[in-house]
Amino acid sequence: MKVAIIGGGAAGCFCAVNLRRRMKDVDITVFERANKPMAKLSITGGGRCNLTNTFEDIGQMKEAYPRGFRLMERLFREFGPRETMRWWEKEGVKLTVQEDSCVFPCSQDAMEIVGTLARLMREGGIEVRTRCKIDTLPEDYDRIVVTTGGSPRKAGISFLEPLELKVVEPVPSLFALNIEDKGLHELSGTVVEDVKIGIAGSKFEGRGILLITHFGMSGPAVLRLSSYAARHLAEQGYKATLNVNWMRGANEEEVRERLRQYAREGKMVTNEHPRHLTARHWQYLLHRAGIAESQRWNALNQKEMNRLTSVLTADTYPMTGRCAHKAEFVTCGGIALSEINSKTLALKRFPNIYAAGEVLDIDAITGGFNLQAAWTTGYIVAKNISQQ
Numbered sequence: 001m002k003v004a005i006i007g008g009g010a011a012g013c014f015c016a017v018n019l020r021r022r023m024k025d026v027d028i029t030v031f032e033r034a035n036k037p038m039a040k041l042s043i044t045g046g047g048r049c050n051l052t053n054t055f056e057d058i059g060q061m062k063e064a065y066p067r068g069f070r071l072m073e074r075l076f077r078e079f080g081p082r083e084t085m086r087w088w089e090k091e092g093v094k095l096t097v098q099e100d101s102c103v104f105p106c107s108q109d110a111m112e113i114v115g116t117l118a119r120l121m122r123e124g125g126i127e128v129r130t131r132c133k134i135d136t137l138p139e140d141y142d143r144i145v146v147t148t149g150g151s152p153r154k155a156g157i158s159f160l161e162p163l164e165l166k167v168v169e170p171v172p173s174l175f176a177l178n179i180e181d182k183g184l185h186e187l188s189g190t191v192v193e194d195v196k197i198g199i200a201g202s203k204f205e206g207r208g209i210l211l212i213t214h215f216g217m218s219g220p221a222v223l224r225l226s227s228y229a230a231r232h233l234a235e236q237g238y239k240a241t242l243n244v245n246w247m248r249g250a251n252e253e254e255v256r257e258r259l260r261q262y263a264r265e266g267k268m269v270t271n272e273h274p275r276h277l278t279a280r281h282w283q284y285l286l287h288r289a290g291i292a293e294s295q296r297w298n299a300l301n302q303k304e305m306n307r308l309t310s311v312l313t314a315d316t317y318p319m320t321g322r323c324a325h326k327a328e329f330v331t332c333g334g335i336a337l338s339e340i341n342s343k344t345l346a347l348k349r350f351p352n353i354y355a356a357g358e359v360l361d362i363d364a365i366t367g368g369f370n371l372q373a374a375w376t377t378g379y380i381v382a383k384n385i386s387q388q
């Protein structure tokens with residue numbers, strides 16, 4: 001049997017290695033358009049490779065996989081994060097789990113992951129043809145696996161056009177937000193813990209650490225929001241009103257009570273403030289609420305207290321665009337899951353063609369979940385080819 005794997009990324013290479021384990025005599029060729037395979041994998045997690053997640057902080061799969069959660073839930077019964085961690089450890093890659101449940105190699109080096117897959121492919125006699133961009137579906141193969149990854153344009157998978165598959169329009173996910181606000185930009189580098197950020201007039205919300213940047217906002221809370229609202233924001237041309245709760249999700253009444261306590265103590269507004277906000281950030285928020293820094297807490301009138309409460313719990317910023325660089329960028333969209341046999345990941349109408357990884361309409365928030373999708377789907381395809 002001859003198997004062609006189109007795309008030498010995380011899903012393609014993982015699939016190739018697992019297929020070799022199950023089928024010693026199959027002829028496996030990986031076609032990769034770049035001059036080396038796994039280029040993206042080598043820069044994941046800032047070069048450290050956040051290869052999976054323990055899922056301890058995830059209540060429902062939908063929180064991790066806004067697209068594809070049902071399929072992932074099903075596939076995890078066969079090969080989920082636990083199996084993935086075991087797989088890598090068996091290959092001699094020691095793993096470490098961070099406090100935030102993200103899993104990395106102990107070496108903190110993505111090249112250990114890349115090197116392990118490259119070695120296993122070499123030892124398994126898997127042919128990797130680099131600088132080989134596939135423009136038409138290869139003939140003379142008994143099975144084809146499409147693992148070309150995410151692409152912000154449908155053109156990335158134009159070689160599938162003859163199959164007339166339903167493709168969900170690809171749009172970017174996991175990006176930082178541009179906000180034109182000079183005062184905010186001056187706080188660039190400020191990290192605020194446990195921020196709730198949402199899009200006005202919608203239910204989309206991200207929660208977690210927020211990083212103020214010289215162009216707007218980034219960090220886990222923002223990347224989560226961009227993932228949940230990826231399609232909505234694309235439809236709105238990346239213009240939206242953002243609502244920010246700077247007070248760890250506390251509601252208006254709770255914050256008002258806290259401010260009243262400060263007023264009882266009668267200190268200066270600049271000296272007594274929520275300690276999770278830096279002094280500079282606090283000054284900026286006072287300014288947004290129109291409160292002079294020279295005031296004492298007990299001199300604030302009701303209107304000023306109301307304005308400050310509102311800034312702290314429902315501060316609003318106009319989003320002017322998405323930041324195209326420096327984020328962990330993945331594609332929302334791809335081959336529609338309705339085209340796929342959810343057990344085998346073969347195309348329903350072309351059972352000898354399979355798909356795995358980000359080329360499918362599956363994507364996740366940050367934290368190792370996207371690579372987990374690549375490992376899981378790559379593994380399931382290998383298993384089903386070997387059983388077909």
Ligand SMILES: Cc1cc2nc3c(=O)[nH]c(=O)nc-3n(C[C@H](O)[C@H](O)[C@H](O)COP(=O)(O)OP(=O)(O)OC[C@H]3O[C@@H](n4cnc5c(N)ncnc54)[C@H](O)[C@@H]3O)c2cc1C
Pocket residue numbers: 006007008009010011012031032033034037038039040041043044045046049050051052132133134135147148149150156327328329330356357358359367368369370371372374
């Ligand atoms: C900067 C960055 C950091 C990231 N960090 C993390 C992280 O730490 N943890 C995490 O879980 N996720 C991370 N991600 C997301 C993760 O890298 C992807 O979701 C994952 O790589 C998808 O795997 P894949 O095999 O489907 O696609 P890819 O890894 O993108 O591989 C697809 C391959 O197919 C090749 N290809 C495409 N078209 C063709 C063609 N026509 N012919 C031949 N070859 C083709 C491409 O060159 C590529 O090598 C990160 C993404 C980025 C951009």
